[in-house]
């Protein structure tokens with residue numbers, strides 16, 4: 001399999017280079033040159049595989065420059081740190097399914113991809129006798145999952161900037177208690193926007209970037225999308241629908257469009273998915289898009305589900321490429337339009353195509369807490385605020401569709417304990433991995449929000 005850019009100027013890239021490249025050199029995102037399609041019989045034959053075996057079977061189709069035994073080793077290693085041997089257990093709440101994606105080391109779904117990406121980076125760099133310095137900004141979840149993905153890995157150092165005192169206590173502890181030599185937590189005196197600005201400025205210094213082999217680990221890396229395709233298949237196989245290979249609807253709490261994009265690939269590969277439902281909070285650009293064709297960027301508001309407080313869904317460009325029937329010129333023009341006018345226009349014909357695949361909902365802050373309460377009272381099961389946005393979608397849509405629903409559960413409720421307590425007055429059980437953090441030794445470097453100071457800090461520690 002070769003990879004190309006959504007903007008058409010980069011082609012014929014192999015998988016390993018696509019992983020290291022992150023963003024394509026023409027500013028686009030890398031995608032496989034074709035999407036492997038499987039017949040329903042071929043899919044059904046994968047039904048009884050373990051999570052790891054299934055991952056291998058699916059990933060093989062997208063990776064032709066890593067041998068099977070090596071890939072198998074990388075895959076098995078990536079899911080060792082999960083606290084459930086199924087990796088992604090699927091439970092049933094009443095008449096819908098919930099796919100628990102949060103059993104990794106940082107208790108959020110990003111581990112599924114970042115554990116794999118960390119091992120992949122280590123393998124590729126080792127092969128090439130190369131090294132990588134990862135720089136990133138985080139408002140909470142991505143930073144800890146990235147740090148856990150690469151801690152202790154040869155050839156990699158990671159510098160993660162977070163706004164001092166503005167991430168949750170749990171998120172801060174998850175990052176700062178990792179003491180491996182290759183991990184540098186930087187608490188910036190400023191906001192998340194300041195952190196992002198600093199990272200962007202550092203990356204725009206092309207000389208600095210090349211000299212120090214800088215790389216990023218953000219959600220546009222193709223390997224992250226690939227790793228996520230696996231649990232769409234795995235979750236489907238755990239439902240009764242798999243007995244007759246009939247269709248399901250899948251709901252995904254969405255911010256950057258990375259998770260649900262993997263569902264889109266799974267559908268294109270032939271998995272029997274009726275609708276993919278984009279569940280948003282009050283930052284509902286994607287909801288407005290599906291319902292009204294209105295893809296216009298507004299200001300970000302704070303909600304109980306901070307990992308979905310996003311207006312620019314960075315993975316959306318990949319979907320656009322397929323919506324425009326693989327016309328890279330149209331993608332480029334739309335992305336330019338978005339930059340200048342802060343919106344993209346879609347005609348009725350295109351919107352009809354969008355609605356064949358997607359439905360969408362938007363959940364208010366008030367409703368978010370109500371859903372957590374409803375689910376707790378009905379099933380004695382506690383969901384986190386992100387997952388609750390998804391369950392709200394199930395409750396709103398289940399009478400409209402005939403097919404059963406799977407909701408993706410993206411975080412453990414103990415990560416967002418304050419909102420959960422506000423909703424139900426009860427503390428969720430805190431898993432051991434999180435409980436132990438308070439007593440651990442911490443290491444964090446505090447810096448002013450100044451690009452040059454951060455650059456100097458990085459250079460000093462390389």
Ligand SMILES: *Cc1c(COP(=O)(O)O)cnc(C)c1O
Nearest residue numbers: 255256257258259307386410411
């Ligand atoms: C990152 C994240 C999301 C959003 O996922 P995207 O891939 O950005 O759409 C949802 N829930 C949680 C808990 C997250 O950490």
